[in-house]
Amino acid sequence: MSTSEPKGKEKETDASSKKKPVAIITIGMAGAGKSTFVRRLNAYLHSRDPPKPPYVLNLDPAVTHVPYEANIDIRDTVNYQEVMKQYNLGPNGGILTALNLFTTKFDQVLELVEKRMDSVDYVILDTPGQIEIFTWSASGAIITDAVASSMPTVVAYVIDTPRTTAPATFMSNMLYACSILYKTKLPFILVFNKTDVQPHEFAVKWMNDFEEFQEALAMHGSGRDSEGEPTYMNSLMNSMSLVLDEFYKGLKSVGVSSVTGDGFKDFLEAVEGSREEYETQYLPDLERARKQREETLRRSKEDSMTRLMKDLSVDRAKNPNGPLSAKWEEEEDEDDDFDENDVIDRVEEGGPGKYIDITNTDSDVQWPRPM
Numbered sequence: 001m002s003t004s005e006p007k008g009k010e011k012e013t014d015a016s017s018k019k020k021p022v023a024i025i026t027i028g029m030a031g032a033g034k035s036t037f038v039r040r041l042n043a044y045l046h047s048r049d050p051p052k053p054p055y056v057l058n059l060d061p062a063v064t065h066v067p068y069e070a071n072i073d074i075r076d077t078v079n080y081q082e083v084m085k086q087y088n089l090g091p092n093g094g095i096l097t098a099l100n101l102f103t104t105k106f107d108q109v110l111e112l113v114e115k116r117m118d119s120v121d122y123v124i125l126d127t128p129g130q131i132e133i134f135t136w137s138a139s140g141a142i143i144t145d146a147v148a149s150s151m152p153t154v155v156a157y158v159i160d161t162p163r164t165t166a167p168a169t170f171m172s173n174m175l176y177a178c179s180i181l182y183k184t185k186l187p188f189i190l191v192f193n194k195t196d197v198q199p200h201e202f203a204v205k206w207m208n209d210f211e212e213f214q215e216a217l218a219m220h221g222s223g224r225d226s227e228g229e230p231t232y233m234n235s236l237m238n239s240m241s242l243v244l245d246e247f248y249k250g251l252k253s254v255g256v257s258s259v260t261g262d263g264f265k266d267f268l269e270a271v272e273g274s275r276e277e278y279e280t281q282y283l284p285d286l287e288r289a290r291k292q293r294e295e296t297l298r299r300s301k302e303d304s305m306t307r308l309m310k311d312l313s314v315d316r317a318k319n320p321n322g323p324l325s326a327k328w329e330e331e332e333d334e335d336d337d338f339d340e341n342d343v344i345d346r347v348e349e350g351g352p353g354k355y356i357d358i359t360n361t362d363s364d365v366q367w368p369r370p371m
């Protein structure tokens, strides 16, 4: 079929309609296989025809070896060992403080990512091993919100499938996933990893059929007390599984093996589906919240201005010549300061950057010490 559009124009339209990349935030319990998953996803995207190299960020300051080439690596900006020493912290406090320090530079991270928006289709974030450090910290929320307001974003919740075959463990893991979903409100994909060791069909069955899960629950625990009544634990689990039944309805789930590469095609299809979900559900909510914030700010400015005008008219009545003698202080030259601790793209710069000097904290940010 021939088209009447000239070719040049077509190209122009293609370039301007290039979709924004999708950010994939990889979250999961320690040892679930997040880093291996990111490595495999990275390799899978490189091997596609044509190759689709992603932009990769490592946000785990404590990892000793990153099994993929990260564009931005938190370890280039914050020295986690030094943070632990200087603040006299244990490993988890050290990771949290390192992430806090890095978050103060996250605007630079977004600038670097934005420069590459036209050439990449995926931005992948690998998060710290200790899940709560990212999911329950202010820094984790700031980073997630910042990314999600710049581009379509999806959470990939990586699950260690062989370790979730017991119904109680499965349910605990799902409840955790549920809490992250309600906290971020972002499109969510359950990624059942390590399917080379344990296929994930049991999980799909339990999620699709409430009765199957109840049966599994009954088989795994005694379920009844000495008088034949359901135990408190059993009743609690039954009620919670009813709640989860609702949660599963809006979720996508895929089984993958980060070792063999199985399931990554399905995963990327789920990511594309999530892009739509982001645009139809998350974006309008974000827009509403932004308008509400702007309206509140406008009202408070208006209020301050009315009070200021009132004060001025009182001043003028008291001292009619006052405003004429007032002098403004000359503005100081804006400091064109290049901060040596800038975040860098290590792939472009060819090496690590300089650390945030935590012994010389002249910034206004006073991070509370972790409790």
Ligand SMILES: Nc1nc2c(ncn2[C@@H]2O[C@H](COP(=O)(O)OP(=O)(O)OP(=O)(O)O)[C@@H](O)[C@H]2O)c(=O)[nH]1
Pocket (backbone or CB within 6 Å): 028, 029, 030, 031, 032, 033, 034, 035, 036, 037, 060, 128, 129, 130, 193, 194, 195, 196, 197, 256, 257, 258, 259, 260
């Ligand atoms: N068999 C199998 N092993 C896997 C798979 N994915 C990860 N692993 C193994 O699981 C272990 C943990 O993997 P990591 O990628 O380090 O897990 P992580 O979630 O990043 O770990 P932390 O960052 O320390 O929490 C490693 O021994 C991996 O080789 C998989 O799909 N199949």
